[in-house]
Amino acid sequence: xLSAKGLMFAVLAFAYVPGAFSVTPTSDLWSKFGEVQQGTxxxxxxxxxxxxxxxxxxxxxxxxxxxxxFSQSKWREQPVGGEGEQIRVFDGHDLFVFExxxxxxxxxxxxxxxxxxxxxPYDTKLDxxxxxxxxxxxxxxxxxxxxxVIIEAPIKPWLRPGSPGGVIRMNDGVIQVMADTExxxxxxxxxxASVGYAMGSAPQWDVFFxxxxxxxxxxxxxxxxxxxxxxxxxxxxxxxxxxxxxxELAGKPAPGLQAADIHGAPISLAQLKGKTxxxxxxxxxxxPCQSDASSLEQLNKKFGSKNLAIIGVSVNEDRAxxxxxxxxxxxxxxxxxxxxxxxxxxxxxGVFPTYLIVSPEGTxxxxxxxxxxxxxxxxxxxxxxxxxx
Numbered sequence: 220x221l222s223a224k225g226l227m228f229a230v231l232a233f234a235y236v237p238g239a240f241s242v243t244p245t246s247d248l249w250s251k252f253g254e255v256q257q258g259t260x261x262x263x264x265x266x267x268x269x270x271x272x273x274x275x276x277x278x279x280x281x282x283x284x285x286x287x288x289f290s291q292s293k294w295r296e297q298p299v300g301g302e303g304e305q306i307r308v309f310d311g312h313d314l315f316v317f318e319x320x321x322x323x324x325x326x327x328x329x330x331x332x333x334x335x336x337x338x339x340p341y342d343t344k345l346d347x348x349x350x351x352x353x354x355x356x357x358x359x360x361x362x363x364x365x366x367x368v369i370i371e372a373p374i375k376p377w378l379r380p381g382s383p384g385g386v387i388r389m390n391d392g393v394i395q396v397m398a399d400t401e402x403x404x405x406x407x408x409x410x411x412a413s414v415g416y417a418m419g420s421a422p423q424w425d426v427f428f429x430x431x432x433x434x435x436x437x438x439x440x441x442x443x444x445x446x447x448x449x450x451x452x453x454x455x456x457x458x459x460x461x462x463x464x465x466x467e468l469a470g471k472p473a474p475g476l477q478a479a480d481i482h483g484a485p486i487s488l489a490q491l492k493g494k495t496x497x498x499x500x501x502x503x504x505x506x507p508c509q510s511d512a513s514s515l516e517q518l519n520k521k522f523g524s525k526n527l528a529i530i531g532v533s534v535n536e537d538r539a540x541x542x543x544x545x546x547x548x549x550x551x552x553x554x555x556x557x558x559x560x561x562x563x564x565x566x567x568x569g570v571f572p573t574y575l576i577v578s579p580e581g582t583x584x585x586x587x588x589x590x591x592x593x594x595x596x597x598x599x600x601x602x603x604x605x606x607x608x
Contacts, residue, residue, distance in 0.1 A: 248368070249347065252403030255289065261439035262289040262404065265432040266340070268298075272535075274422035279535035280558040285428075287338050290439035296338035300561030305456065308444060309336055315446045316456060318564060323457075324450040340408040340428045343394050344375040358399055358406065367406065371395045374412055388415040392424070406430045459565045464575065464586035468565065473575075473583040478560040480553035481541065486530060488577060494528045495605040496577040497596075498566075502534055503544040505571040507589065512548055519552045526579070526605055532557055534568065578603045 255262055264287045272279045284299040296307045297319070304319045314336050317324035327336075336342065350372040358367040374392040392412025398405050408428040457463055468474075476488045476498075488496060499515060501508035519529045529552040533541045537558055545554065557567070566575075573588040576599050584603040587596060 248370070248398050248400070248403045249345075250403070251401070252341075252398075252405075255402050255404060255435070256294075257292050259291060259439075260436045261434075263287070263432075263434045263437070264404075264430055266428045267431050268339075268429075269427045271425040271537075272422050273425075278537065278540055280537040281535050282558055283561065284431075285339055288440070288443050290441075290444065292335070293444035294338050295443045304564040304567070307338060308446060309338075310444050310446070317447070317450055318456060320564075321456070322449075322451060323453045324446060325453055325456050340405060340410070340426075343408075343410060344377055345372040345394060345396075346375050347372065349373050353395070355400075365399050365401045367397050368400050369395065369397050374410070390415050402435065404433070404435070406433075459568060460570055461573065461586045461588040464565070464583065468583040469585055471583060472581055473577045474563045474565045476563065476566060478555045478562070480530075480555050481533075481538070481545075482553075484553065486553055486555060488581065491528045491577075492581050493579050494526055495579055495600060495603045497527065497529045497600065498575040498577070499529060499531045500534055500566075500568045500571060500573040500575075501531060502536060502571050503540055508572045509548070511572055512550075516551060522605070523552060527600070528552075530555060532562075532566070532568075534571065574599075576600060576603050 266285045266287070268283050268285055270281045272281075282300070286295075286297045286299065288295045291311065293311045294309050298304055298306075305316050306319055308315045308317075314327055315324050316327060350370050353369040353371055355366055355368050358365045372394055374389060374394050376391070377389045378387070390413045392410060392414075394411075395409045396405050397407040405428075407430060408426075410424065410426040410428075412424045414422060414424050473488055473496075476486070478486050480486055497515075497518075499511075515529060515531075518527065523529065531550055531552060531554040533554055534557045536556070538556060541554065541556060570588045573586065574596060575586050576584040578584050585599050587599065
């Protein structure tokens with residue numbers, strides 16, 4: 220059993236050493252990792268991931284974990300706190316995508332690469348012919364240690380499925396990988412790339428993967444690599460939006476929410492029972508969000524100490540951006556940063572503003588998205604049992 224639970228990442232930080240570049244065998248590391256993928260022993264890895272996306276005046280940060288399991292050319296990828304929490308399973312022949320706790324699954328239809336699919340971060344296509352070795356150092360494994368190598372290489376252009384019916388295009392980029400020279404397993408990864416979408420936008424991606432736990436050599440749990448029974452096949456999995464909230468969650472218990480606000484104070488829907496809760500999902504760059512802010516302030520000042528609790532959820536923006544915005548536009552109600560909290564899948568929302576209303580009993584009343592004005596929102600609050608007079 221090889222364990223990386225005690226990896227000393229202070230030692231493993233990437234460092235550019237002038238003059239340290241040297242050519243390393245082009246495919247040796249990848250061949251060794253191929254043996255791990257196809258072997259009868261199981262590889263389990265847990266990565267902490269930080270994704271920084273910058274495009275124009277939009278600067279988004281998201282943090283989550285990815286749990287990977289490999290065995291016999293099969294794998295399972297399960298993000299924890301990632302967008303949509305969609306699980307991907309490759310059973311050796313077919314790739315399936317489904318949502319944790321969901322009832323549907325889909326098979327990705329866009330597959331430009333001829334090779335079998337791989338999970339993040341191993342799905343990044345390196346140009347091995349242009350790979351450079353930066354540094355060699357101990358991996359930091361407890362017990363018998365291995366030698367690790369830090370390599371840098373251009374990323375080959377690729378196309379992959381994006382939003383329903385769309386694709387994402389890798390234009391150009393560079394990857395830096397810290398890999399175990401004995402197994403080829405990646406322990407730390409930094410991807411810096413320009414990515415294009417069908418609408419022509421080209422944001423800059425910086426994604427960091429840090430392996431926090433790893434085991435190799437145990438017997439595989441074969442159930443991990445199978446599609447769960449009872450799921451219905453659909454062409455595309457639906458995201459969480461106003462229509463889906465109303466269809467699937469209205470009148471049912473609201474998904475649990477436990478988070479810390481921007482000042483570190485704990486927030487929990489369970490602790491707010493007895494009050495009507497208004498969840499406001501917003502961003503600093505959203506004009507309708509800015510327009511609604513003053514009305515939300517008035518609502519909170521009038522009812523916040525009585526029967527209403529407003530919680531603002533700033534979506535995928537870093538702390539500095541939000542703090543600078545709040546200095547100019549103070550909020551009297553708590554603000555949660557999605558970039559610093561792991562939110563359940565239904566609360567990973569991409570249309571702004573989106574308002575969710577939870578009754579004093581803890582049931583989801585309704586959802587509203589976009590700029591519809593506060594007349595509708597007031598009616599929704601009254602429907603939830605709140606007296607707005």
